Amino acid sequence: MxxxxxxxxxxxxxxxxxxxKILLFALLGMIMFFAMYSNVKPEKLDLSLFSVADKTIRSPITVEDRAQTEKKRKEAVDQVEDVYILKKEYTQNRVDLLNSIFDSVSEVDDEANKSIKPKEDGSLPDQGSPEVRLDSFKKKLTDNVTKNISDQSLLSILAAAKDELDIARDLSVTAVNNVMGKRIPADDVENAKKRVEEELKYTSLNTDLKDAVIELGRYAVIQNEFYDPAATDELRQQARDNVDPVKILEGQIIVEEGQLISRDMYKQLKLTGLLESENxxxxxxxxxxxxxxxxxxxxxxxxxxxxxxxxxxxxxxxxxxxxxxxxxxxxxxxxxxxxxxxxxxxxxxxxxxxxxxxxxxxxxxxxxxxxxxxxxxxxxxxxxxxxxxxxxxxxxxxxxxxxxxxxxxxxxxxxxxxxxxxxxxxxxxxxxxxxxxxxxxxxxxxxGFYLLVASLSGISSAVLTIGLLPFFEAGFGFLSTMKLIELANPNHPLIRKILTEAPGTYHHSVMVANLAEAACEAVGADGLLARVGCYYHDIGKTKRPQFFIENQMNIENPHDHLPPLTSRDIIIAHAVDGAEMLRKHKLPKEIIDIAEQHHGTTLLKFFYYKAKQAEMEVKESDFRYPGPRAQTKETAIIGIADSVEAAVRSLSHPTSEQIESLVKNIISDRLQDGQLNECDLTLKELDKVAHSLCETLKGIFHSRIEYPEMTKQKVKEA
Known part of the structure; x- marks a missing residue:
C-alpha cells in the first residue's frame, strides 16, 4: 500500500x-469520446428503393417531413368550400325600384291632369294618347328599366286604374320581397324569377296588368348571393394553420424488418439522413x-x-x-x-x-x-x-x-x-x-422488473462505494475509518508510551476524547477522528512529563523554581515535539495537525503574567504558541475541549452553573483571540459545541456536583 x-x-x-494537467484533461476527453463514439456514429445503411430491409430501422432524429406537411395542408385547403355572402340590402333596393316605378305612374297622371284645361261645356278633354303618356313614363324611368320592360307592359300599367295599381304594387312588392329574402346564387336566378312568376300568376288582376306585374317581378329579382374571396382566403389560411407539421419522431420505426422499401419509406430514410450518413x-x-x-x-x-x-x-x-x-x-x-x-x-x-x-x-x-x-x-x-x-x-x-x-x-x-x-x-x-x-x-x-432494477441500482451503488472507498483512502493517503480504529488501539506503541510515561496525560487525553467526540458529532464533524486525535494530541508531553500538572502526583511543581521564560519554552515545546514524534512514526497528517494546532497561537497567560509580575520586559507574542491556528472543525473543537477539561479539573466541586459559565468563557475567549478564524465553525455550531461539552461534563462530574438545596441541607444538619 x-x-x-x-x-x-x-x-x-x-x-x-x-x-x-493538460494531458490529463486530454486523456479524459478521449475516453469520453470513444465511450460515446459508437452511440453517435451514423449507421451505414446499404438500402435501395424497393429492396427488402434486413432489419428494423428507426429514425435517429426528430425531423419535419415538409412534403407530407404541404400535402396535408393542400388537402385541408381543398376541403374548404367557397364562402358566399347574402347581400340583404339588394332586396330593399329591388323593392324600392318597384315602388319608384309605380310612383312614376302616379306622377305621369298628375302631370297630365295639371296640363289639361276643361272644355266649354265643363268636361275634361282626353288626357293624351298612350304613346305620349308612355314617352313621359319612360323619361321618369332608368334606361335599364326601359330596356328590360316591354312597352306593352308599361302601357298596361299606365292604363290601369288607381285601385288596381295599388293592388299590383302590393302584390309585386310582396312577391319580390319573399323571393329575394332567400339566397339567390348566380345559377339560381332563373328559378327565383319563376317563383315570383308563380306567386303573381294566380292573382285577381286583369290579364294585361297581371302580365305586366309578372314582367316587373321577374325583372326585380336578381342575384343576391356573391362569392367572398377575402373570407374564403381567410378560411383556407386557417385550414393550413390548423394542420400540424408532419414529423418523423426520434425512435419512430421507418421500415420493419423484412418489409419492402416503398417510395415514401425511401423518402423518409433520406430525410432523416440515414442514406447520407456515411460521410x-x-x-x-x-x-x-x-x-x-x-x-x-x-x-x-x-x-x-x-x-x-x-x-x-x-x-x-x-x-x-x-x-x-x-x-x-x-x-x-x-x-x-x-x-x-x-x-x-x-x-x-x-x-x-x-x-x-x-x-x-x-x-x-x-x-x-x-x-x-x-x-x-x-x-x-x-x-x-x-x-x-x-x-x-x-x-x-x-x-x-x-x-x-x-x-x-x-x-x-x-x-x-x-x-x-x-x-x-x-x-x-x-x-x-x-x-x-x-x-x-x-x-x-x-x-416488478423496474422496481427490482431501481432497487439494485441504489444498493449496488452503496456496496461499490463501501468496497472502493478503502482503496481510494489508502492510495491517496486519506485517513480511513479502519485506520483510525487501528490507531485507537491501546496497544499502539505511542499510546502505551503515554500511558506508562505520563499516566496523568493519558487520563487527560481520554477525558478530552470523550468531550471532543460528542461535540464533533453534534455539529456533523468526524467524531472518530477527534477521539483518535485526542489520544495523540499531547504525545509531546512524554519528553518532560513531570513539568505538566496532570503528571505531578505527590511531587513539587518544578515550575515554582524556574524562570517564566524557561517554563514557557518547556510548555510550548510539547506541541512542536509532539508533531515531530508523530511524523517520525509516520502517523497520518490529520493526527499530526491536531497535535500541532490544538493550542493554535493561544497565550500562556499564567507564565506571561508571572513574568510581568517579576517586572521582566516581555511581549505578549513571546508567550504564545507558534501555531498554526486550527484549520478544521475537529482541531478547533479539540482545542476547546482540552482547555475546558483542564479548567474544570482544577475546580474542587464544580457545579452545573460553574461548568456552563466556564465553557462559555473559554469559547468566548477563543473567539475574541481569533483562534477560530481559520476553521469553518459557525456561531450556531459553537452553541451546539458548548451545549454538548456541558452535558458531557455534567455526566462526568455528576457525583461531585452540589446543588444549592443540598448545600443548605448540609448547613442545617451541621
Whole structure:
C-alpha cells in the first residue's frame, strides 16, 4: 500500500506541471469520446428503393417531413368550400325600384291632369294618347328599366286604374320581397324569377296588368348571393394553420424488418439522413463540442480551488471516478445489443456521486452527477444512433443528487448503506413518475422488473462505494475509518508510551476524547477522528512529563523554581515535539495537525503574567504558541475541549452553573483571540459545541456536583 501511495504521490507531483494537467484533461476527453463514439456514429445503411430491409430501422432524429406537411395542408385547403355572402340590402333596393316605378305612374297622371284645361261645356278633354303618356313614363324611368320592360307592359300599367295599381304594387312588392329574402346564387336566378312568376300568376288582376306585374317581378329579382374571396382566403389560411407539421419522431420505426422499401419509406430514410450518413461528421463534431463544454466546466471548478496538493489530488480522484463510472455505464450498455434496452436503470449512478462527496466535496459531486447524466443520455440511446435518452439522464441525475443530499447531513462512512437505501427509494419513485408521464402501460411483471432494477441500482451503488472507498483512502493517503480504529488501539506503541510515561496525560487525553467526540458529532464533524486525535494530541508531553500538572502526583511543581521564560519554552515545546514524534512514526497528517494546532497561537497567560509580575520586559507574542491556528472543525473543537477539561479539573466541586459559565468563557475567549478564524465553525455550531461539552461534563462530574438545596441541607444538619 505504501508503494501505491508513493506512485500516487509521484503522479500528483506531475500534475503540478501544466503540460501534465493538460494531458490529463486530454486523456479524459478521449475516453469520453470513444465511450460515446459508437452511440453517435451514423449507421451505414446499404438500402435501395424497393429492396427488402434486413432489419428494423428507426429514425435517429426528430425531423419535419415538409412534403407530407404541404400535402396535408393542400388537402385541408381543398376541403374548404367557397364562402358566399347574402347581400340583404339588394332586396330593399329591388323593392324600392318597384315602388319608384309605380310612383312614376302616379306622377305621369298628375302631370297630365295639371296640363289639361276643361272644355266649354265643363268636361275634361282626353288626357293624351298612350304613346305620349308612355314617352313621359319612360323619361321618369332608368334606361335599364326601359330596356328590360316591354312597352306593352308599361302601357298596361299606365292604363290601369288607381285601385288596381295599388293592388299590383302590393302584390309585386310582396312577391319580390319573399323571393329575394332567400339566397339567390348566380345559377339560381332563373328559378327565383319563376317563383315570383308563380306567386303573381294566380292573382285577381286583369290579364294585361297581371302580365305586366309578372314582367316587373321577374325583372326585380336578381342575384343576391356573391362569392367572398377575402373570407374564403381567410378560411383556407386557417385550414393550413390548423394542420400540424408532419414529423418523423426520434425512435419512430421507418421500415420493419423484412418489409419492402416503398417510395415514401425511401423518402423518409433520406430525410432523416440515414442514406447520407456515411460521410457525415456532424455527429462527431457535436460530441466533441459537448465533451469540450464538460471539460471546460471541470477546469473552472478546479481553477477556483487552491492550487495545492489537495487540488491536484481532487482532480485526479474525480478523473478516476468519472472514467470508472463511464466504463461501467458502457459495459452495461453492451447488453442493449441483445435487446436488453433497460440496462440504464441498473447503472449504479449514485456510486460516483457518493465517492466524490466523501473524498472531495458536495459541489464537485453535483457536477459529477450532471455530467454523468449527460453522457448516460447518449450511451443509453436504446440502439438509436444519435438519439438522446432523456429518461435515463433524469434518472441518473436524480439518483446521484439524492445520494449527495442525504450525505450532506450524514457524512459518516457508516451512513453509506443507508444512503443506498434512500437512493433505491428515490430511483423507484423517479422511474415510476417517468413511466406515468410517458403514459406507459405495463404489466405487473414489468412493473416488478423496474422496481427490482431501481432497487439494485441504489444498493449496488452503496456496496461499490463501501468496497472502493478503502482503496481510494489508502492510495491517496486519506485517513480511513479502519485506520483510525487501528490507531485507537491501546496497544499502539505511542499510546502505551503515554500511558506508562505520563499516566496523568493519558487520563487527560481520554477525558478530552470523550468531550471532543460528542461535540464533533453534534455539529456533523468526524467524531472518530477527534477521539483518535485526542489520544495523540499531547504525545509531546512524554519528553518532560513531570513539568505538566496532570503528571505531578505527590511531587513539587518544578515550575515554582524556574524562570517564566524557561517554563514557557518547556510548555510550548510539547506541541512542536509532539508533531515531530508523530511524523517520525509516520502517523497520518490529520493526527499530526491536531497535535500541532490544538493550542493554535493561544497565550500562556499564567507564565506571561508571572513574568510581568517579576517586572521582566516581555511581549505578549513571546508567550504564545507558534501555531498554526486550527484549520478544521475537529482541531478547533479539540482545542476547546482540552482547555475546558483542564479548567474544570482544577475546580474542587464544580457545579452545573460553574461548568456552563466556564465553557462559555473559554469559547468566548477563543473567539475574541481569533483562534477560530481559520476553521469553518459557525456561531450556531459553537452553541451546539458548548451545549454538548456541558452535558458531557455534567455526566462526568455528576457525583461531585452540589446543588444549592443540598448545600443548605448540609448547613442545617451541621
Amino acid at each position: 505504501e508503494k501505491l501511495q508513493r506512485q500516487m504521490s509521484a503522479v500528483l507531483n506531475l500534475l503540478k506541471l501544466t503540460p501534465f 457525415s461528421i456532424l455527429p462527431f463534431a457535436g460530441l466533441g463540442m459537448l465533451i469540450f463544454i464538460i471539460l471546460a466546466a471541470l477546469y473552472f471548478i478546479f481553477a477556483e480551488k487552491e492550487t495545492n496538493d489537495k487540488s491536484q489530488k481532487d482532480l485526479l480522484i474525480f478523473s478516476i471516478l468519472f472514467i470508472l463510472s463511464l466504463l461501467i455505464m458502457k459495459l452495461l450498455s453492451i447488453f442493449e445489443e441483445f435487446n436488453y434496452t433497460e440496462t440504464g436503470y441498473l447503472f449504479p449512478a449514485a456510486m460516483g456521486a457518493m465517492l466524490v462527496k466523501l473524498l472531495i466535496d458536495e459541489r464537485v459531486a453535483i457536477f459529477h452527477t450532471v455530467a454523468l447524466g449527460i453522457c448516460g443520455s447518449i450511451i443509453y440511446n436504446q440502439g438509436i444512433t444519435g438519439a438522446l435518452n432523456v429518461t435515463v439522464a433524469i434518472y441518473i441525475v436524480a439518483s446521484g443528487l439524492s445520494a449527495v443530499l442525504f450525505l450532506r447531513k450524514h457524512n459518516q462512512r457508516d451512513k453509506i448503506l443507508q444512503a443506498g437505501l434512500v437512493v433505491s427509494l428515490v430511483n423507484i419513485f423517479v422511474l415510476m413518475a417517468l413511466m406515468f408521464i410517458r403514459n406507459t402501460h405495463l404489466s405487473g411483471g414489468e412493473y
